[in-house]
Amino acid sequence: MLYFNFNGKIYKEHTPIAGPDNRGLRYGDGLFETIKFKDGQLVLPDEHFARLWKGMQLLQFEIPKLFTSEMLQTSITQLLQKNNLATARIRVSVIRSDGGLYDAKSHSPQYIIQCWPLPENHSLLNENGLQLCLYKEARKSIDSFSNLKHNNYLPYIMGALYAKKKQCNDALIYNSHNRICDTTIANVFIVKNGSVYTASLTEGCVAGVTRKCIIQTLAGTEYQVSETELTEALIMDADEVFTCNAMYNIRWVDSIEQKKYSQQHIRKIYEFLQATNPVVFC
Numbered sequence: 001m002l003y004f005n006f007n008g009k010i011y012k013e014h015t016p017i018a019g020p021d022n023r024g025l026r027y028g029d030g031l032f033e034t035i036k037f038k039d040g041q042l043v044l045p046d047e048h049f050a051r052l053w054k055g056m057q058l059l060q061f062e063i064p065k066l067f068t069s070e071m072l073q074t075s076i077t078q079l080l081q082k083n084n085l086a087t088a089r090i091r092v093s094v095i096r097s098d099g100g101l102y103d104a105k106s107h108s109p110q111y112i113i114q115c116w117p118l119p120e121n122h123s124l125l126n127e128n129g130l131q132l133c134l135y136k137e138a139r140k141s142i143d144s145f146s147n148l149k150h151n152n153y154l155p156y157i158m159g160a161l162y163a164k165k166k167q168c169n170d171a172l173i174y175n176s177h178n179r180i181c182d183t184t185i186a187n188v189f190i191v192k193n194g195s196v197y198t199a200s201l202t203e204g205c206v207a208g209v210t211r212k213c214i215i216q217t218l219a220g221t222e223y224q225v226s227e228t229e230l231t232e233a234l235i236m237d238a239d240e241v242f243t244c245n246a247m248y249n250i251r252w253v254d255s256i257e258q259k260k261y262s263q264q265h266i267r268k269i270y271e272f273l274q275a276t277n278p279v280v281f282c
Helices: 023-027 045-058 069-083 154-165 209-218 232-236 264-276
Strands: 003-006 009-012 030-038 088-095 110-117 130-140 170-175 180-183 187-192 195-199 225-228 240-245 249-256
Touching (some): 030 045, 030 069, 180 187, 209 225, 240 264
Antiparallel strands (some): 030 088, 170 180, 240 249
């Protein structure tokens, strides 16, 4: 039995909390953060909460003085203790109060904190490469909200369903310019002739916390990352491809559709990241 936190109170999992007027249910009016907990600490908490606060400001939430990152971190710690978890995946969701399109009862954030155990080998480089497919039925828009982890995730939801149908691990998502921005759950990097590239934030990808950490950690090395436009042709011509997110660090890709990739440089990058930033990558 797991427990979750809703607005400061602890409930058993599956306890109903959303009514028919809930704006998160009606409109996807909210955003979320997924944070890793290991070795007694949250991983990159400042980056996660900075992104959450930026998102709340863009979505025009009215943030009370007592609603702080310190308050959320204390609530997370209490919930982890209640669930007796030493290593966990944490999701912090923020939604607006009940109401219609223009008449929300309040613009203060309501919040939900959930946590689940992570497998012991979650930080290891995957033994078997990922199988990815191309999802072209929806395009992600490029606007002021594209880089947020907001709850309006229809292209990602449908992309994930498509990947499952195709028996793939994940699907690549296109932006409105018909270029690759990310996958349904991760940012994308490619290696070509020893150089590393990823989609720039102006391409509409999520501003991933691990993505940012990788770019910063590799800066000034032989694997310094260039942020660019990732066309389908560029990805299909790459030597190696890997993805990253906050839970599983980096994962190498074995194939996209019929194209096969190697992992020589990815293993070196992974080992360098582990040695340079073990708090995040070990």
